[in-house]
Amino acid sequence: MSALIETRALTRVDERRQVALLEPTDFTLNSADRVSITGSSGSGKSVFLRALALLDAPTSGQILWNGQPVANADIPHYRSHISYLSQRPALLDGTVQDNLRFPFSLKTLRKRRFDLQAVTTLLGHAGKTADFLHKNAGDLSGGEAQVVALIRTLQLNPEVLLLDEPTAALDPTSSRDVEALIDAWFAGDNSRAFIWVSHDLDQAQRMSAIHLQMSAGVLSAVAQP
C-alpha cells in the first residue's frame, strides 16, 4: 500500500466572493482505496475533487503525486493518470468512436494508440455491442453519453478516478452500467484507486470501503453504524 495522492492543508477560497470553500484538508489516497464522499450540495465535495484533478488552483496547501508536487508542465500528464469525470458528460460532434479516439489526438497521449478490442470489452461491461460505436454522439441519451465519457477515460487505464457524481442525472439502468464499468476497471489492477462523490448514500455504501463526508468545506470520516 502506497500513497498515490496526498493533500497537505489544502484550502480553497472562492476567487470572486472570497468565501471559504474548502477548509484546510489533509488527505491521503492509497492504492486500492475505494473512497466515497457524501454531503449536501454546496458542501465542497466537487471543490475538493476538482482541486485534486488540478482543475482549480488551491488557495494554499499542497497536492503531492507519488510524494512530489506536480510542476506546471507535468499537469496534463498528471491529468491523464488521475482522471476526473464530471457529472455532465461533454461529447464532441461525431460518432461514439470519434469521441473515443479523441484523447489520442492530444499531445500527452499521442504515443498511445486507440485499441478497438479494449474498447469493445469495455462496451460489453455496459451491455453495449460494437454497433454502438457508430451511433451519432448527438443522438445518445444522457445515460449513454455518460457511459461513452467513462469509457473514453477508462480506455486510458488511469491510476485514479475522481468521479464527480457520475450517476446523479442517470436512470437506474445507466447507473448500474456505470458502476459495472468502474468495478471492472478497479478489479483490473490492484494499484488502482478512486474517489466517488455522491449524494446517494446507498451507492456510496455499495461502491466504497472508506466513507467520508463533506460539510461546509470540512472533510471527515463517517461514523460507522
Add this chain to the structure above:
Amino acid sequence: MNYQNLTALDMGIAASLILINGALSLLLRLGLGRQLLWAAVRTVVQLLAIGYLLGWVFEFAYWYVVLPMMCAMTLIAGLSAAGRGRRTYRGQRVDSILSVWGSSWLVTAVGLFAVIRIHPWYEPQYAIPILGMILGNTLTGVSLGIERMTQELTSGRNTIEMILALGGSRWEAAQEAIRQAVRAGMIPTLNQMTVVGIVSLPGMMTGQVLAGESPVDAVRYQIVIMFLIAASSALGTVGAVLLTYRRLFSKSHRFLRFRLEERA
C-alpha cells in the same frame, strides 16, 4: 470640372431629410423621435468639430501635433473595441488597446513608409485619414473577436474542462474557441472585400472622385487601403484573441472561468 463647395443652406436642406425618419417614427409609433434628434445633432456636432480640428492640424503639420492626435484616435478606438459584448474580464481594456494599437500602427507604417512613401511621414493629409480608416475596421475585428472568444469559452466550458481533464494542454483546450473567434473577427473584412466596387463604393474612393480625382487613380488608393485594412484587422483580431486566451488560461493549464463576468 469644378469642385462644388457646400454652404450652410445646402447642409440644411440635406439635414431636413431627417424629417422623413421623424415622420416614419411618428407614423409607425417607433418611439425613436428623441434618438433621431440626438443622432442628428451628434452627426453635425462631431463632424463639424473634427472638420475644424483637422483644419487646424493640417495647418500645423508638425510631428508633435500629428502624433498625439494619432495616439488619441488609437486610444479611443481601443477603448470602444473593449466596450462591447456581454461578458468581460479584468484587463480586457488593456488587451483591446494593445491589439488595436500594435496592429494598426504596424500596418499604417507599412502603408506610409513602404507603399505611399509620403514625406514627411506625418503629413496629416495622409497619415490621419489612413490611420482612421484602418482603426475603424480593426476595432470591429477586435471587438467581434473578443466578444466571440468570451462567448465560446462560456458556452463551451464543459468541453474545455473535459479536454483538460483528459490531459489536454491549455492550448488544446482553447483551440476551438480561438479558431471560432478569429474567424468571427475576420469575416466582416472578407465580406467587404468581396463586394467592394459591386455592391458598395467605399467612402474614400467616392470622396476622391467627388474631389475631381480620376476614378482609375482613386481605385488604386482604394485597393491599397483595402489590403491595409485586411492586414490590420486580421492582426488585431488574432492579437486580441490570444491576449484573451492568456488571461483566461493559466500556465498550469487551468481554465480561469471565474475571471469571466457578465457586464453590468
